[in-house]
Amino acid sequence: MTQNMEGDNSQVEMKLSSDMDEETGGNGVGEHLNHNSNRKPYVAQKLGRTPKNLCFMAVATLLIFIIGYLIGYLVHRKKDLAPTCAASAVIFDNVADFETGAAPLMNWNKVKKLLAEQVSVDKFDSVFREFSSDNHRAGSLNDEVLGQKVVKRFREYGMNTWTDEHFVKVQDPPASGSNSFSYKGKQERPTGFLSYSANGTITDAILYAFYGEEKDLRLLKGHNVNMTGRVMLVRTGRISFAEKVANAAKMGASAVLIYPDPSKSSIGGSTQLYGHVHLGSGDPYTPGFPSFNHTQFPPVQSSGLPQILAQTITLDMANNILRQLGGADAPEEWGSPNKLGDDSDAITLGVNNVLSEKKIVNVFGVIKGFVDADRYVVIGAQRDAWGPGFAASTVGTSVLVELARSISDMVKNAEEKHCVCQLERWRIWECWRHRVAGGLSFLSLSMKAFSYINLDGVVTGQKYLKVAASPLLHSLVQSTLKEVNSPNKAGSLFSEFAKDDMESNVLEPLKLDNAAYPFLAFSGIPSVSFRFTSDNSDYLYFGTMLDTREKLDAATGGKVPQLAEAATRVAGHMVLRLVHDHLLRMDVEQYNKIILNRVGQINNKVNSVLRLQPQLLPKTLTMQWLRSAYGSYSRASSKLAADIQNSNMEDIEMCRTLNDRIMTVERNFLSPYVSPRESPFRHILLGSGPHTLQALYGHLEALRMDHPEADADLFRSQFALATWTIQGCANSLAGDVWSLDNEI
Known part of the structure; x- marks a missing residue:
């Protein structure tokens, strides 16, 4: 009920459609309105065409017209003022099918051309000189x-630049300048050392253990060699110093001596080795956290810190020991003429490294975009080194500086042509990372970083090209190598090094001591590291005072600038492709093969144990759990591919949603069931620790051999947690909650 506008006390009844439906049997027209069709309703009578009402109607109509005209004018005016690309700017070509997104994209061939125009061999010698230093240890x-x-x-x-400071605990050599050991009456004082070794003095018998790999130590155990309380003598190579020491500690060794691989004798007999033996990342006294501003933690240290002594010795020192060893011959599988040593081959080793706190400064620079500007591609290189570190740090830093200049100039030139619209998605982090600090101070970005590209040791030779990367990036790597020309001869890098088989000839595992490894296995960021090299092993002079420009020139035939230029283009192509396409260049189906292979290995081993020793495993253990989790991931990855194929890629929100699903894959392979302090590398497929699928396989083998540390109940628990980690990744990849596949 409402009062009449004329001001009298009469009332007007206004019925809702539902009331009217009830009165007319549902046809929406009130029956009482049809009793007298010639009679106007009371409202029409009172609000009829009087002069006063007609005036009101005319004024209202005029106002509506004026408002509509103003709106149309303003919209047209806004279009006139919108920024447009000048006529002299690069004109868009027809966009290829894979160049998707709501915003227009610069043709990819023109992006490549712009990069090629910026990167030049002639610039590198001056940059090398600027960033060379005979001594730039961390914190110096x-x-x-x-x-x-x-x-x-x-x-x-x-x-946009800034720095952040870390206060990191590191070890320096003793105050005397060197540690020492005594063997057969002769005392030696190697000046090289291994940071984060335990301190103390021991006297025990030497045991020659080849490279100190797990398979080497298993072989010794198979020959009934006692490893408890022995000082293991091992070569460099194949695995990191930290892994050698950790393997020896598991077998009960009291210390480890590491010497240069004699097959690389060109290093020289007196060359000292430097390194560290922390099986982890970052400051081991703040495990799992960055060392910001003297942040105070309860007294705790990383589980990766060794509890045994570790020291490097020269090749001459090692040969003197090996010549005097007695005992049994080394296993034939090693192809080594050395003796293993016996109880009479005692050595006294003293390690007294000094723990100190040093300020570490990381440097950052950002090229910021406009679309998805909260997402990043991070490029990093090591800045410090044990000695001159020309191959270890100078070349990588120089490549990164030149890459930063090249991309910055590309963006600047595009802006001068009023074509920012073509580069609007670019946001790139350039970071100069310290080896000791670990470079993980910005792990809060792990939820927003597309990928990490590592440039450490990017040039150490010219015979081979090796790439270690997350499987998500394998397709990107292959397309990049096909587009970048070789510095050695005509043709692409792919045709020269891959020879149509990238998996066998180019790809290699991402090792624990690679700076990209923590980004992948600790923080779940798809990462890639690549290098031009002379052979399949590490560069001979890493961690020595001989890592100089002269040595690298000898290893590359004097082509260091040419190889650095090629490395810049490889990194540039990858980063620009990641930020150019609106849909991330990552293939989530690449993990299908890896998971299937791991599941198959575990399945075969479980069946073997159940067939031969069924009492070792619970009767309720079934492989159906793990197989179903793999099936869920496989279907989820296929569904994502189908969603991409069937989606409107002109919808920017759709692109972002699809990218979010892609970005969750690597993160969700990090086991949520283990502590990052105890097991920092939580990736169940590429990480390290008892939670990984590879460790499950090893645990089954330990159960089969009735190893004293094998535990059936622990295996069952780890088995279930790994299964749910894969299933959780599949659920997240599936996208919508109604798309989840929970067969388990």
């Missing part, structure tokens, strides 16, 4: 000076 004055040079360059390029 020279290290800080190099950091300041990087910041200056970033600012010259117009990048």
